[in-house]
Amino acid sequence: MTEEEFAKLRALASERNFSDQIGFLLYWVHRRGSRALNEALAPLGIELRHMRILGVITLAGPQTQRQLIEMLDVDKSSMVYLIDTLEELGLAKREPAAGDRRAHAISITQAGAARLSESRKAIKSVNEKRYGVLSASEQDQLRNMLWRVLETEGDATSDSELNQFLRLKSKLTKGPQP
Secondary structure, rough: OOOOOOOHHHHHHHOOOOOOHHHHHHHHHHHHHHHHHHHHHHHHOOOHHHHHHHHHHHHOOOOEEHHHHHHHOOOOOHHHHHHHHEEEEEEEEEEOOOOOOEEEEEEOHHHHHHHHHHHHHHHHHHHHHHOOOHHHHHHHHHHHHHHHHHHHOOOOOOOOHHHHHHHHHHHHOOOOOO
């Protein structure tokens, strides 16, 4: 979407009273952000969706395909394709899962860890540019508000996706475990 098209959309949204809708604004921030992040990752040969998988298996350790599908809310056929791509690139590998000979655990390779590190630098650069319009304090405030919304959505006792996400958040907060 060009800047001109976005300006027209913004005018239309304002005219129709959408511009004050938080969901509407979050959708566009997410959409434009995802595009900018994927553009930054393109020279590294991966996309944001590949990085998400590498990030999860780095934080949580090897995961089965089913666990990744549940955590990342990706359909089965897409997950197979993404894991196949990561394997072809030498960034992840499938190994027999402990305790279930029918399943495979997906783990990150050394090359995958290196690519993830490069990816994080590219993403940091994009995010600094995008969110640089906010002070560090405003960025912290926005981050905390969004976490608060996520943590209070739905019935946390029955929402396995949210629970898995919050466990990952806890690992993110604590940093990598030995």
